[in-house]
Amino acid sequence: MQKTNFDAIAIGGGLAGCAFAITLARAGHRVALLERTAKAKPKVCGDFLSAEAQGLLARLDIDIWQMDARPVSIFRMAAGGRAADAPLPFCAAGLSRLKLDEVLLQKASDAGVEIIRGESVTSIEFVPSGIEILAGGNHYTADAAALATGKINLRGYPRSTGKMTAFKMSFELTKAASAMLDGRVQLFGYDGGYIGASLIEGGASTLCWLADPAFMRRTNARWQAQLDALKQESPYIGDLLSGAKPLFERPATTAAIPYGYKRHEPIHDKLYPVGDQISVIPSFTGDGTSIALLSGVEAAHALLQGKSAGAFQRDYLQRLASQFRWANAIDMAFKSSMSRKIGVAAIGQFPALATQLTKLTRLANPAVAGIG
Numbered sequence: 001m002q003k004t005n006f007d008a009i010a011i012g013g014g015l016a017g018c019a020f021a022i023t024l025a026r027a028g029h030r031v032a033l034l035e036r037t038a039k040a041k042p043k044v045c046g047d048f049l050s051a052e053a054q055g056l057l058a059r060l061d062i063d064i065w066q067m068d069a070r071p072v073s074i075f076r077m078a079a080g081g082r083a084a085d086a087p088l089p090f091c092a093a094g095l096s097r098l099k100l101d102e103v104l105l106q107k108a109s110d111a112g113v114e115i116i117r118g119e120s121v122t123s124i125e126f127v128p129s130g131i132e133i134l135a136g137g138n139h140y141t142a143d144a145a146a147l148a149t150g151k152i153n154l155r156g157y158p159r160s161t162g163k164m165t166a167f168k169m170s171f172e173l174t175k176a177a178s179a180m181l182d183g184r185v186q187l188f189g190y191d192g193g194y195i196g197a198s199l200i201e202g203g204a205s206t207l208c209w210l211a212d213p214a215f216m217r218r219t220n221a222r223w224q225a226q227l228d229a230l231k232q233e234s235p236y237i238g239d240l241l242s243g244a245k246p247l248f249e250r251p252a253t254t255a256a257i258p259y260g261y262k263r264h265e266p267i268h269d270k271l272y273p274v275g276d277q278i279s280v281i282p283s284f285t286g287d288g289t290s291i292a293l294l295s296g297v298e299a300a301h302a303l304l305q306g307k308s309a310g311a312f313q314r315d316y317l318q319r320l321a322s323q324f325r326w327a328n329a330i331d332m333a334f335k336s337s338m339s340r341k342i343g344v345a346a347i348g349q350f351p352a353l354a355t356q357l358t359k360l361t362r363l364a365n366p367a368v369a370g371i372g
Contacts, residue, residue, distance in 0.1 A: 006032045006114070008303065009133060009142040010296075011121050014043070014097075015289060016275030017148030018104035019296030022060055025111040027304055032142070033108055034135050036152075038118035042252040044151065044166045045097050046283055047206040048072070048185055048198055051090030052290040052363045056297070062103060068201035069093040071183060075354055077347055078188040078236040079340035084347035085184070086354035089362075092185065092286070094198040096170065096206065121154060126268050144270040144303050147277045148296065151254045157267060159277070161256040164193065165216060166283070167223055168208045169251035170200070171244040178203060180239060187284055189340040190233055191215070194284060197240060204247060205240075208283065223251050259283070260328045262317050266310030272299040278313060279320055282331040285361040291320065294363060319364070326360040 008024050010017035013035030021033045049057070054064060072092040076085050109115050119136030126132075130143040153159060173181070178199065185198040192215025197207045211219070211226060219225040231238040261280040263273050275292040295316060302312035333339040347354045 004032070004138070004140050006030050006140065006142045009034060009131070009140055009145040010113075010148050011124075011133065011145055011154070012148030012150060012275070013037075013105055013108075013115070013117070014101060014148060014150045014275060015104065015292035016150075016277075016296035017146060018101075018108050019056075019060060019293045020146040020148060020272070020274055020300045021108045021113045022104075022111045023297050023300035024303065025108065025113045027300075031112070032114045032116060032140060033105070034119055034121060034133070034140070035105070035115065035117045036120040040098050040102050042168060042170070042248060043097050043101070044168045044208070044252045044254040044257075045288065046196055046198075046208050046286055047094055047096045047200045048196070048286040048289070049093040049095055050287055050290055050362065051092065052287065053293060054093060056290060056293040060104070060107060060293075062107060064093050064095050064100075067095060067099060067103065069095040070199040070201065072185050072198055074184045075358065076184050076186040076236075077344055077354065078186065078234060079190075079337075079344045080233070081235060082341070082344045083236055084344050084351070084354075086347050086351035088185075089355050089359050094185075094200045094206070096200045096204075099201060124154070124156070124271070126270065131268075131270055144272065144309075146296065146299055147267070147271055147273045148275050150276050151257060157277075159263065160258045160261055162258040162261075164210045164212055164257055164259065165253065165255045166208065166210050166257050167226070167251040167253050168206065169223070170247040171205045171207060171241070172203075172247060173205050173240070174243040177240050177242065177244065178205070181205060185286065186236065186240070188230070188234055188237055189334050190230060191337060192218070194334065195230060195237065196284065196286075205244070210283070223253075259331065260324065262320070262324070263313065264317065266308070266313055269308040269310060272303065272309040272312055274299045279317065279324070281320075281324060281361075282327045284331065284334065285327050287323070287361060287363055290363040323361055323363060326357070330357065330361065
């Protein structure tokens with residue numbers, strides 16, 4: 001069994017884990033990143049980058065526009081046969097996590113992080129000197145670590161569970177459908193969940209949708225049946241998917257996602273939960289990327305300043321309080337058919353309303369995080 005010592009270890013190579021590792025490596029620390037997948041795989045996550053996410057990525061020296069990201073300036077909300085458009089308060093971007101994650105891992109490697117792929121963590125032990133981690137039959141030790149496993153929970157470190165199942169699939173659209181979606185992010189609500197769509201690099205489109213238990217039963221948990229049902233329910237989904245070709249054999253899927261979750265209780269002073277392991281905002285906000293990136297950076301700065309994981313969690317979650325209150329309230333309202341119809345009508349009459357609500361569900365002042 002190989003034993004290797006590091007100053008810090010990121011357990012997970014997604015947005016939060018990479019941000020944590022890059023920040024510490026640039027500060028002169030010896031850092032390892034453990035990623036269970038040997039190669040990139042699609043993840044259940046919207047491929048939507050807000051201005052806040054773009055700013056955070058730029059501070060990590062990543063220019064999304066050099067990666068063929070697609071600009072998004074209009075938000076479209078649809079329900080049934082009606083839809084309304086409103087301007088976003090920023091220029092957003094569509095870029096796949098499949099591409100972004102690999103660029104982040106390469107950026108971490110360039111910063112001096114030791115990238116270890118294809119090894120799943122099987123145990124974590126806390127010892128006087130720090131943390132001992134067993135992964136892939138190898139033994140790693142560090143002064144501290146980030147729990148950055150995203151929506152995958154490590155055994156012994158559970159989160160509360162939710163009722164929704166999330167799906168994500170990429171499609172090659174027809175020219176007409178691509179034109180309809182060009183410059184827009186579209187959100188369609190239905191009884192049982194909602195589905196979001198935007199263009200990504202290469203002209204492809206990402207669709208992410210949620211299904212509650214009743215919708216799962218109604219469609220026999222088959223993703224093709226779910227999309228067929230939604231095409232019948234709204235022309236905005238039917239026109240989008242008419243002639244569309246799936247780019248993967250099956251969608252990425254995650255069950256029991258705890259939307260609205262916050263991990264208040266510390267695990268250990270030296271284990272910093274980040275990304276979806278510390279908080280999970282309702283996905284319609286499109287701000288999960290920002291939150292994940294900032295959590296990794298903030299956890300790294302907390303470690304550099306000698307702040308415990310518990311103190312980091314308290315301060316970080318306090319920062320998210322207002323954003324989560326608005327997001328949870330809108331999410332609850334969105335589950336009502338009548339509220340969705342009223343919402344579309346209100347946006348049609350007062351587009352500035354949607355723009356303002358978008359601002360309220362954004363990460364506040366990410367630039368003050370001290371990233372550099």
